[in-house]
Amino acid sequence: MSLKMKLRVHLFLVLLVGLVALTSYHGALANSLYVNSQEIVNIKIDGSSFAIPKGYMWYEGAWKGGKMSGVNLWALMPDMQPRTESNKGEFDGPGGFRGVVGVLLHQLYKPVSHEEGAAWQDKRKRQSFDWVVKEFTQGPPIDGPYGFKMYKGTKSAAWGELLFRTLPDGSLHFIECHADSQGPSPGCSAETYLSDKLFVRYTFGKPYLKDWQVIDQKVRQLIHSFEIKQSSKKQGDKPWLHKR
Numbered sequence: 001m002s003l004k005m006k007l008r009v010h011l012f013l014v015l016l017v018g019l020v021a022l023t024s025y026h027g028a029l030a031n032s033l034y035v036n037s038q039e040i041v042n043i044k045i046d047g048s049s050f051a052i053p054k055g056y057m058w059y060e061g062a063w064k065g066g067k068m069s070g071v072n073l074w075a076l077m078p079d080m081q082p083r084t085e086s087n088k089g090e091f092d093g094p095g096g097f098r099g100v101v102g103v104l105l106h107q108l109y110k111p112v113s114h115e116e117g118a119a120w121q122d123k124r125k126r127q128s129f130d131w132v133v134k135e136f137t138q139g140p141p142i143d144g145p146y147g148f149k150m151y152k153g154t155k156s157a158a159w160g161e162l163l164f165r166t167l168p169d170g171s172l173h174f175i176e177c178h179a180d181s182q183g184p185s186p187g188c189s190a191e192t193y194l195s196d197k198l199f200v201r202y203t204f205g206k207p208y209l210k211d212w213q214v215i216d217q218k219v220r221q222l223i224h225s226f227e228i229k230q231s232s233k234k235q236g237d238k239p240w241l242h243k244r
Contacts, residue, residue, distance in 0.1 A: 073105065136154050
C-alpha cells in the first residue's frame with residue numbers, strides 16, 4: 001500500500017472515529033430547522049435505493065436526496081430512534097456519545113473481484129486489520145474486555161485500543177476504541193459489509209461496548225429497514241458472493 005493511500009486511510013479512520021462526537025455539534029446545526037421530521041428522503045448509493053426519514057440524517061446537505069457515494073446517519077439506542085422533540089437533548093447536548101450511534105453508509109471503495117471468492121468480506125477485514133496492527137499498534141496483544149483480545153495503539157493512532165475476536169463462523173471482528181485516558185467521553189468504531197457494493201461504519205459510546213453484538217445487529221436492521229427492495233435479474237451472476 002502506498003504512503004499516499006496509507007495516509008488517506010488513516011485520515012478516514014480519524015474522521016470516522018470522531019463521528020459521533022462531531023454529531024453533537026453539527027447535528028444540532030443541521031436539525032435546527034426542524035424537529036421530528038418524518039419527511040422521506042430518497043437516495044441511491046451505487047445502484048442501491050434507500051428511503052430515509054430526515055430525522056435520521058445529521059447532515060443537512062443530504063436532504064436533497066438523489067445519487068451519492070454515502071450518507072451520515074444517527075440513531076438513539078436502544079430502539080434506534082430518530083431525533084424527535086422528546087429526545088433531541090440526547091442528540092444535541094454536550095458530552096459526545098451518550099446513547100447515540102453514528103452511522104456512515106457508503107459504497108465500497110474497491111469493487112469485489114471474482115478472485116476474492118465467497119469469503120471476500122473476511123479477507124478484506126483481515127487485510128485491513130493486519131495493516132492497522134502493523135502501522136498503528138505497539139506490543140503484543142493482551143486480554144481485553146468482554147472476551148476480546150486487545151492491541152494498544154501508538155501515539156499516531158486515532159484510537160488507543162484495537163479490540164478483536166474470532167466469531168463463531170470463523171470470521172474476524174474488530175473494534176477501535178478510545179482509551180479511557182483520551183477524554184471524558186471515549187467512543188468505539190467498527191465496520192461491516194452489507195453487500196458486495198455497500199459497507200457501514202458505525203460509532204458508539206464506549207460504555208455500550210458490552211452490547212457490541214446488539215449494536216451491530218441493530219445497525220444492520222436499521223439500514224435494511226430503509227432499503228427499497230428491488231428484484232435482481234442478475235442475482236445468479238455472482239455465486240461467489242455471500243452476505244454475512
